[in-house]
Structure formats: structure tokens, C-alpha cells
Amino acid sequence: MIGQKELIQTIKAQLKEGTLPSFIIFVGARGCGKKLLVSELFGECVNIEPKVDAVRDMITMAIKMANRTFLIADADGMSLAAQNAMLKVVEECKNNNRFILTIEDVNNVLPTIQSRGTVFMFKPYARPELLEYLSMAKWQEDDKYIGADVCENVGELQTLATYGVTKFYDYVVKVYENIASVSGANAFKIGDAIDFKGDAEKYDLKLFLRGFRRVCLEKVVLQEYELYDKEQLINAVVITTKYISQLRVKGINKQSLFDAWLLDIRKEWM
Amino acid sequence: MDISTLKHQIQANAINPFYIFTGNEFEVQWIYIKQMAKQKGQEVKYIDNFASIYAKLKSKSLLSKDYCYVLRDDKDIVTTEKLWAELGGVDLPFSILKNNTLILLVTDLDKRTKFYKHFKEDIVVFEPLPEQMLIKYIQKEVDLSVKNCQKLIEVCEGNYDRILLEIDKVKRYVGYLGPAPMFDGVFAKLLKDGTIHQPPKDAIFDFVDAVLRRDEQRAFMLLQESYASGEATLVLLQVLYNNVKQMLQVQSCTSSDIPKSTGLTAWQVKCAKERIGKWKVGELVHLLKDIRNAEVGIKTGEMEDEVAVNYVLVKNL
Numbered sequence: 001m002i003g004q005k006e007l008i009q010t011i012k013a014q015l016k017e018g019t020l021p022s023f024i025i026f027v028g029a030r031g032c033g034k035k036l037l038v039s040e041l042f043g044e045c046v047n048i049e050p051k052v053d054a055v056r057d058m059i060t061m062a063i064k065m066a067n068r069t070f071l072i073a074d075a076d077g078m079s080l081a082a083q084n085a086m087l088k089v090v091e092e093c094k095n096n097n098r099f100i101l102t103i104e105d106v107n108n109v110l111p112t113i114q115s116r117g118t119v120f121m122f123k124p125y126a127r128p129e130l131l132e133y134l135s136m137a138k139w140q141e142d143d144k145y146i147g148a149d150v151c152e153n154v155g156e157l158q159t160l161a162t163y164g165v166t167k168f169y170d171y172v173v174k175v176y177e178n179i180a181s182v183s184g185a186n187a188f189k190i191g192d193a194i195d196f197k198g199d200a201e202k203y204d205l206k207l208f209l210r211g212f213r214r215v216c217l218e219k220v221v222l223q224e225y226e227l228y229d230k231e232q233l234i235n236a237v238v239i240t241t242k243y244i245s246q247l248r249v250k251g252i253n254k255q256s257l258f259d260a261w262l263l264d265i266r267k268e269w270m
Numbered sequence: 271m272d273i274s275t276l277k278h279q280i281q282a283n284a285i286n287p288f289y290i291f292t293g294n295e296f297e298v299q300w301i302y303i304k305q306m307a308k309q310k311g312q313e314v315k316y317i318d319n320f321a322s323i324y325a326k327l328k329s330k331s332l333l334s335k336d337y338c339y340v341l342r343d344d345k346d347i348v349t350t351e352k353l354w355a356e357l358g359g360v361d362l363p364f365s366i367l368k369n370n371t372l373i374l375l376v377t378d379l380d381k382r383t384k385f386y387k388h389f390k391e392d393i394v395v396f397e398p399l400p401e402q403m404l405i406k407y408i409q410k411e412v413d414l415s416v417k418n419c420q421k422l423i424e425v426c427e428g429n430y431d432r433i434l435l436e437i438d439k440v441k442r443y444v445g446y447l448g449p450a451p452m453f454d455g456v457f458a459k460l461l462k463d464g465t466i467h468q469p470p471k472d473a474i475f476d477f478v479d480a481v482l483r484r485d486e487q488r489a490f491m492l493l494q495e496s497y498a499s500g501e502a503t504l505v506l507l508q509v510l511y512n513n514v515k516q517m518l519q520v521q522s523c524t525s526s527d528i529p530k531s532t533g534l535t536a537w538q539v540k541c542a543k544e545r546i547g548k549w550k551v552g553e554l555v556h557l558l559k560d561i562r563n564a565e566v567g568i569k570t571g572e573m574e575d576e577v578a579v580n581y582v583l584v585k586n587l
Contacts (some may be wrong), residue, residue, distance in 0.1 A: 015515045184522030185532045
């Protein structure tokens with residue numbers, strides 16, 4: 001497990017003292033290591049799907065079993081019925097059982113669930129932590145720095161590795177070079193390579209936008225102003241950062257976000 | 271209880287003291303209510319709630335008049351079990367109503383409730399009438415051909431209330447024209463000029479078309495039609511967004527092979543081309559952004575559902 005040192009220390013200390021709460025909510029971005037941490041600290045868990053029937057089965061199991069850890073992973077999409085079903089069992093944990101919920105955004109669970117649990121937030125990985133992981137994973141030198149700039153956690157690094165770092169970055173550079181010069185119709189086709197609906201073979205939108213931002217910053221640092229001047233590049237960074245932050249809004253339409261980003265960049269650079 | 275059983279009861283003057291009517295055919299319900307009241311020699315009286323007549327029903331006055339009481343969605347009756355035994359019905363001969371009749375009109379009847387299970391035999395569901403019966407009723411009112419009757423039924427979606435309203439329009443127009451009217455001819459004319467309202471089959475697509483053709487009046491009218499037919503705001507925005515984007519792609523395409531260049535289908539390109547000329551490329555870009563801002567506004571709670579589409583239309587049309 002890379003990073004999250006303070007969190008791991010806190011949990012280990014509470015485990016040792018016997019003060020660790022019986023209902024824990026781990027909150028962190030996808031790929032930041034929530035499930036890995038759970039398996040490292042608590043060993044084998046009973047995995048429960050975030051569905052109302054599975055939660056009801058969990059209640060039955062919790063009555064019959066003792067000293068077990070029940071894990072409901074990726075519970076952001078859990079229905080209200082499922083969340084309401086688990087209220088009583090997590091409040092009155094018996095038989096020394098423990099319940100763990102992992103989610104990406106704490107607002108995706110009811111306040112009544114939050115109030116019954118103890119929330120542990122995963123911090124974003126620092127650049128040195130990511131570089132440490134990349135060294136351990138034996139990435140090539142150039143790819144390491146791209147990875148550390150574009151990704152925020154180990155999960156995203158692994159996703160980037162599946163694309164092929166060089167192939168991915170070459171694509172982003174190609175977009176940077178052509179985005180303002182192609183026709184409007186062709187510009188929209190850039191989105192054909194981006195994943196908007198969970199297609200694992202296309203590039204993740206967040207990674208693409210961060211990659212594009214990196215390309216623009218790199219040009220500013222290296223003072224390469226052949227295509228666009230410094231002000232245009234900085235404005236492009238600001239625009240891209242704005243759209244990256246909008247990706248956090250629940251249910252946001254990624255396709256229209258991408259289209260809006262595209263139109264803003266073209267407006268800035270044409 | 272089905273309608274034919276109720277009909278036999280009316281004909282045999284064996285009307286129960288309490289009934290529950292439900293369904294969307296309000297006009298037909300009232301026809302039966304009037305028939306029942308006429309059969310028992312009662313006056314129809316619409317009341318707001320059962321509590322207003324309860325005391326009077328409990329009193330033992332010999333001089334009180336009998337009525338056919340009608341009320342809608344009364345919570346006291348639906349939720350107070352103590353009342354159910356007093357009201358009587360098919361199974362209980364004694365009723366607080368004595369010689370009065372009480373008809374409870376229920377808009378939404380939940381079949382899972384105790385109320386439904388208790389009064390199951392007293393409930394009459396007024397579903398849309400079959401086509402043949404509607405044709406018979408229409409031809410009693412106006413001399414329309416069977417084909418035009420079927421057209422009228424289709425336009426009114428089988429709703430007898432609406433059919434009567436449209437027949438009224440035909441009658442008035444025929445009366446205006448003078449003697450020897452041709453009902454079929456008048457009906458065809460009123461249908462063509464929109465006096466007889468025809469709900470659009472796909473209001474949402476007609477709405478998008480109206481926006482892209484910059485037909486403001488039609489766009490706002492079809493927006494209301496879309497909402498009336500239950501379309502969600504986000505769906506409206508999404509469909510509008512997709513069509514505007516397609517139009518932008520086609521309009522800004524410089525290649526001769528537009529489908530290949532844009533990735534759109536030939537049909538999408540054809541539809542987009544039919545609407546070209548009403549919007550400049552810059553205006554389409556603004557429209558696209560405003561639609562997106564409206565969608566984001568709804569999802570973040572910054573914009574209310576009801577105003578989102580209106581905001582986009584007012585800003586861009």
C-alpha cells in the first residue's frame with residue numbers, strides 16, 4: 001500500500017487499543033486504494049453487494065456470525081431502500097462484527113448513514129508517493145513523470161498503463177496540435193476516442209483533460225510558442241482545469257462537458 | 271363490480287346505498303349517477319366531505335329529503351374503518367344512509383389498501399369505452415360517418431369527455447352554417463384547421479424541430495405539450511442538445527461527404543440540412559452552451575427544472 005500513512009497509523013492504533021468503530025466509511029476517489037487498505041488491515045471480508053436484497057442477507061448473516069468484517073464496496077449508487085435497510089444493523093453492531101462501506105463521495109450516502117459511521121477520508125496522493133510507486137513498478141523514466149502529473153492515485157496509474165503511456169500522450173499531443181486548425185465537424189470527432197459511457201477501450205475523460213493540461217503547461221515551461229502564445233496556453237490551462245472540476249458533479253453529462261471544453265478551447269485558440 | 275352489473279341494478283331499481291366510482295371516464299360516471307338518482311327519485315347533490323352530512327344522516331328525522339350524494343376523494347371514508355360498517359354496501363343490508371345514495375369518486379385507488387379489499391364488490395371502474403360503443407354514442411349526437419367517428423375517437427384518445435367537447439364544436443359550427451349541414455365536411459374542415467385539437471404524437475421531436483426552425487410560438491406551445499405528456503426536463507434538454515450539435519456539425523462541415531466527415535447517419539444529415547439557414551454557427555454554439563449550462567444548473571440545484579428550458583428558449587430564440 002502506497003501512501004495514506006497517517007490514515008493507516010490511526011487505524012492500526014485504534015485496532016490495537018480496541019477503539020476502532022464497528023461501522024467505518026472509507027471515502028476516496030476511484031483507484032485510491034480503499035479496498036486494498038481494507039484487505040491489508042482486516043484480512044478476509046464478507047463481500048456484500050450494494051443492493052437491498054444483499055443488505056438484508058447481510059443482516060441475517062450478522063446475527064448468526066461473529067467477529068466478521070462485512071464490506072460493502074463502491075456503494076455510491078446504493079439505493080435509498082438498501083441504505084435504509086442497513087441503518088439498524090450498523091447502529092447496533094452485535095457479535096463483534098464490523099461493517100465497512102467504501103464510497104467516492106460522502107454526499108452519495110444518507111446523512112443518517114454518515115452519522116452512524118466514522119468517516120475516514122483518503123487524501124490525494126502526493127507526487128513523491130506516486131513516483132515512489134512508479135519506481136517500484138519499474139516504469140520508464142519519461143512515462144513516470146507523465147503518470148505522476150496526469151494521475152492522482154494508483155488506480156489511475158494502472159488505467160494509464162493499460163492504454164500505453166506513450167500512445168496516450170501522443171494522442172493528447174496530436175489533439176493539442178490540431179484542435180484549432182480542423183473544421184468544426186472534425187473537431188467533434190476528437191471525442192470518438194474518449195470514454196463517456198464506461199467503455200474501457202477508450203481514454204478516460206479526466207485523464208485526457210489532465211493530459212491536455214500537462215501538454216499546455218509543458219509548452220509554457222519550455223517556452224515553445226510556435227502554435228499558441230503564452231497567454232493562450234495559460235487560458236487553455238484555466239479552461240481545462242474548470243472542466244476537470246466539473247467532473248465531480250454527480251450525474252454530469254460527460255459528452256456535453258467535453259463538447260463545451262472543445263468549443264471553449266477552439267474559441268480561445270482560433 | 272363491472273358496469274353491466276351496475277346497469278342491471280339501475281334497471282331493476284336495486285341500487286345499493288354506497289358505491290365507489292373510479293377511472294378516467296368522468297362524463298360516463300356522471301351519466302350513471304344521474305340515471306341512478308332518476309331511478310330512485312333523488313336529487314343529485316355534490317358535497318365536499320362526508321362529515322358535512324354525517325350528523326344529518328345519524329338523526330332520525332322523518333321529514334328529511336333523500337339525496338344522491340356525490341363526493342370526491344374523501345379521506346374520512348377512505349381511512350376511518352369505523353365508518354365502513356355504517357356505510358353498508360353489497361354485503362350489509364343496514365346502512366346509515368337509509369334511502370339516500372352515496373357515491374364516492376376516487377381518483378387514484380390503491381389496490382393494496384384495506385379500504386379496497388373491504389369495498390371490492392362496491393367499486394365500479396369506468397374504463398375507456400370500446401370503439402363500437404363510442405361510435406354508437408357519437409352517431410347519436412352527430413351524423414358522422416363511421417370513418418370520421420373512428421378518426422374522432424383516435425384524436426380524442428378514446429376519452430368520452432373530450433369526444434363530447436369536440437362534438438360540441440362541430441354542432442356549433444354546423445349551427446352557424448345554417449340548414450342542411452354536412453357534418454362530415456365540417457368535421458374534416460375543423461380537423462384540418464386545428465379547431466379540433468390533435469395532440470402531436472411525438473411532442474418532444476416536434477418541439478426540437480420548432481426550436482431549430484426558430485418557430486417561437488410553436489416551440490413554446492409544444493414545450494407545454496411535452497410537459498403535459500410527462501416528458502422530463504433533462505430528457506428535453508438532452509434531445510435538443512443532440513439535435514443542435516448535429517446541426518452544428520453539418521453546418522460547419524466543409525467536406526462534400528458529410529456523413530463520413532461528421533460520423534452522422536445520412537438521415538441525421540438530411541434532417542439537419544432541412545433546418546439550415548435559421549441559425550448562424552456562432553448562434554448554434556451559444557445555444558449548445560446554454561443547453562449545457564441549463565443541464566448542469568439543474569443537476570447542481572442552481573436552476574429549477576421548470577424554468578430551465580424556458581431560459582434556453584428565451585435567451586436564444
